[in-house]
Amino acid sequence: MSKRVKVMSLFLAILLTVSVFAGCKKQPVEQAITITIWHAWSGSELDVLNEAIAKYNVLHPKVTINQLQVPFDQLQNKFQTEAAGGGGPDILVGPADWIGPFTTANLISPIDDYVDSSFLSHYVTGAVDQVKISGKMMAMPESTECVAMIYNKSIVTQLPATTDDLKTFADSLQSGTTYGLVYNSGFYFTAGYFFAAGMKLFDSSNNSIVAQGEGSATALTFIKNMAADKKLIVANDYGKADSMFKEGKAGIIINGPWAVGDYVTALGAQNVGVAPMPALSATGQPFAPFVNTKDLFLNANSDADHKTAAMNFIKFLVSKDIEQLLFEKAKHIPSNIDVDTSADPVIDGFKQQMKTGVSMPIITEMGQVWNPMQTAIDSVIAGKGGTPTELMQATQTSIQKGIDQARGG
Amino acid sequence: MVEYGDIGLWEKVRRNKIAYRYILPAALLMVIVTAFPIFYEIWMSFTNFTIVNLKNPHPSIVGFSNYIKIFKNQVALENFNFLRTLLFNIFWTFANVVLHVTIGISLAVALNSPGLALKKFYRALLIIPWAVPSYISALIWRNMFDTQFGAVNQLLGKIGLPNMIPWLTNPNAPISFLSFLSYAFYACLITNVWLGFSFMMVVATGALQSIPPELYEAAKIDGVNERGQFFMITWPLIRIVMMPAIMLGIVWTFNQFNVIYLVSAGGPLGTTEILVTQSYKLVNPAGVFGIASAFGLIVFFILLGITLLTNRVTKATESVI
Numbered sequence: 001m002s003k004r005v006k007v008m009s010l011f012l013a014i015l016l017t018v019s020v021f022a023g024c025k026k027q028p029v030e031q032a033i034t035i036t037i038w039h040a041w042s043g044s045e046l047d048v049l050n051e052a053i054a055k056y057n058v059l060h061p062k063v064t065i066n067q068l069q070v071p072f073d074q075l076q077n078k079f080q081t082e083a084a085g086g087g088g089p090d091i092l093v094g095p096a097d098w099i100g101p102f103t104t105a106n107l108i109s110p111i112d113d114y115v116d117s118s119f120l121s122h123y124v125t126g127a128v129d130q131v132k133i134s135g136k137m138m139a140m141p142e143s144t145e146c147v148a149m150i151y152n153k154s155i156v157t158q159l160p161a162t163t164d165d166l167k168t169f170a171d172s173l174q175s176g177t178t179y180g181l182v183y184n185s186g187f188y189f190t191a192g193y194f195f196a197a198g199m200k201l202f203d204s205s206n207n208s209i210v211a212q213g214e215g216s217a218t219a220l221t222f223i224k225n226m227a228a229d230k231k232l233i234v235a236n237d238y239g240k241a242d243s244m245f246k247e248g249k250a251g252i253i254i255n256g257p258w259a260v261g262d263y264v265t266a267l268g269a270q271n272v273g274v275a276p277m278p279a280l281s282a283t284g285q286p287f288a289p290f291v292n293t294k295d296l297f298l299n300a301n302s303d304a305d306h307k308t309a310a311m312n313f314i315k316f317l318v319s320k321d322i323e324q325l326l327f328e329k330a331k332h333i334p335s336n337i338d339v340d341t342s343a344d345p346v347i348d349g350f351k352q353q354m355k356t357g358v359s360m361p362i363i364t365e366m367g368q369v370w371n372p373m374q375t376a377i378d379s380v381i382a383g384k385g386g387t388p389t390e391l392m393q394a395t396q397t398s399i400q401k402g403i404d405q406a407r408g409g
Numbered sequence: 410m411v412e413y414g415d416i417g418l419w420e421k422v423r424r425n426k427i428a429y430r431y432i433l434p435a436a437l438l439m440v441i442v443t444a445f446p447i448f449y450e451i452w453m454s455f456t457n458f459t460i461v462n463l464k465n466p467h468p469s470i471v472g473f474s475n476y477i478k479i480f481k482n483q484v485a486l487e488n489f490n491f492l493r494t495l496l497f498n499i500f501w502t503f504a505n506v507v508l509h510v511t512i513g514i515s516l517a518v519a520l521n522s523p524g525l526a527l528k529k530f531y532r533a534l535l536i537i538p539w540a541v542p543s544y545i546s547a548l549i550w551r552n553m554f555d556t557q558f559g560a561v562n563q564l565l566g567k568i569g570l571p572n573m574i575p576w577l578t579n580p581n582a583p584i585s586f587l588s589f590l591s592y593a594f595y596a597c598l599i600t601n602v603w604l605g606f607s608f609m610m611v612v613a614t615g616a617l618q619s620i621p622p623e624l625y626e627a628a629k630i631d632g633v634n635e636r637g638q639f640f641m642i643t644w645p646l647i648r649i650v651m652m653p654a655i656m657l658g659i660v661w662t663f664n665q666f667n668v669i670y671l672v673s674a675g676g677p678l679g680t681t682e683i684l685v686t687q688s689y690k691l692v693n694p695a696g697v698f699g700i701a702s703a704f705g706l707i708v709f710f711i712l713l714g715i716t717l718l719t720n721r722v723t724k725a726t727e728s729v730i
Contacts, residue, residue, distance in 0.1 A: 084463030179557075371487045
C-alpha cells in the first residue's frame, strides 16, 4: 500500500468517526417524527384528511404525516398481516367490528393512557362505549354510521313506506338506463332486513344462531324476490351502485353517510335526500341496520414516541374543528358533541334510521359472519343451494366452523 | 488426464476453488430468498399456523391434517372445493391454449400471405393486446361485461341478440352439457384469449418467415393445394418453434392469476376459482397460513407433474424431427 493511500484512508476514517457524532446536538423541544396513517377514505373524505394534515403541519412543523389510501376490502387484511409481522402504520382508520380480531391478535394498543375523562366528555357516550373491550378503550371513535335510503329528489317524488311499496314504486321509475332502485346485496347493506325479519347473530356464549327461527329465511326470500325483478338492479357491487347514483341513473340507493358528500358534489345539494329504508312487508318491522363507529386505531407495534405523536394527531382529527369539516364536506356524523349539526336534513335522515338500528357486535366471532352470510345471499339470488331455510342451516354450520377454527379447534 | 468420475467430491471442489468462490455470493442469496422460504413453507404446512403466529411463531405440529382438510374440503373458506378447482383449472388451461394457438397461427398465416396491403399496420394492431399490461385490459374487460351497462351486452343488443347476459353474476351454466362452466368462465375465456393470441401470432410469424418460399413454389409445381401446403410444409416447419411457446402458454395460463382475479375474482360462488386464486384466498382473507402452505405444496406437485409430462412431449417431438 502506498503512502498516499494510507494517508487517504486515515483521513477517511477520521471523517467517518466524526460524522457519527453529528447527531449529538441538543434535542429540540419537538423532535422530527414521521407518522403513517392508513385509511380507505376517498373523494371529499380524503380532501378533508389532506386539509387536516396541512393544518396540523402548520401547528407542528416537525411532524411529517404520511397517509396511504387502501381499498376498503383490502385494508383489514393488509393491516393484519403487516402488524402481525411487527410493522404497519401508526394509525389505522376502520369500523368498530375490527376491534375484536385486532385485540385478540394483540395488534392495537389501548388508548386509555392518552385520554382523560374531561376529554371524553366531549364525545357521544354510545360511540365511546362501542370501542371498549373489557373496560379498555381500544380505539378513538371518529364518527357514527349506518346505512339508510339515499334518494335522488329529481327522480323520486314520494317515499315508500314498506318494501312492497318500494318494489312497485321503483319498478314504475325504470325506463331506459334509469333505474328506480339499485340495491347493494352486500350483507352489511342488507343486514337491516335480516334483523327486521327477526334474525339473531349469536347466543349468550357467542355461538352462531343465524338459522334459528324463520327470520333469516324470510329475509333471504325477500332478497330473492327483489333480485328476480328485472326492473331493479340487485348486485353485490358497491362501485357500480355508487357510480350509477352519481350519474343520476338510479333513483334510490342504500348507502352510508360517508358517500353523501360525493353525491352532493355530483348531483347538487338540492337533489340528495336521506330517509330511513322502508319497513319489511313480511313482518311489518322497520329496517334495522348495523350502527357502528368509524374509529382510529393505534398500532401496538409503534414505540412510545410514535404512539404519543400518533395520539396527538388522532386527538386533532377528532377535535371540534376537523370533525366540523368532516361533517360539512364529507357528511360524517360526528362523534364530537360540540360539532354544530343543526338543521341538516342529511344528518337527520341517518339519525332517524339509527333509532331502529342494532349496535354492531365487536366480538372476534363477528369476523366469521360476513363471508358465509354473503354466500347465502349470493346463492339465493342465483337459485343455488336449496330453499332459504336449507341455505341458512348451511350458513350457520359454516359460520360456526369458522368460529371454532378461530378459537383453535 | 484423470477422468472426472474417478475423483472424489472434495477433490472436485478443491480443483475449482475459484469458481466456487465466484458463485458463493449468488448461492448464499439464493439460499436466503429461495431455499429458506421453501423449507419454511414445508414446515408450516404441518402446523396450525394462523395470523396470530406471525408475532409468536410457535404453532403446534398437526401432522397431515392440513392436507386431509384440503382433500376433504373441510377448510373454513366459502365455496372451497379442491377437486372442482383442479378440474376447472385443467379445463381452463386447455380451452385457452387451444384457442390461442389456433387463432394465433391462423392470423399469422393470413398476415404472411404475399402481397397483402398494410401488413405492418395489421401486425402492429394485433400486437396491442399483448403490449398493454394485462391487469389494465382485465379491468377494462370486467367493466365491459357489466349486465346493464357493459359494452359487450350493448353490442349484442345492437345486433339483435340477447342483451341482458349476467356475465359475472350468474353462477349457472349457459350451456347445459357443460354444467360446470358458469357465464363468468366464458367472460374470463374471452378476456384471456384476447390477451393471449398475439403472443402465439408473433411466434408463428417469426417461424413462418424463416420458411424458404422455394418450398411453396415446388409444392405448387407438384400440384399441392393450399390446405396441403399448410399441413405438409407450414405446420411441420413451425411446430418445432411453436412447441416451446405452447408449453410456456400452458404454464402461464395454468397460473393466470390476473385475469381470473380481476375479471371474476373466482366468483360467482367460486365457479371460476383456479388453484392460484384459491391459494391467495387461503391467505387473504382466510388467514390460515398452515393450510395455505399445504395447498401451495400440493399445487407445486401438480405443476411438477405437468412440467415432467410436457418435457416428455417436447422431447418426443424433437426426436421425430
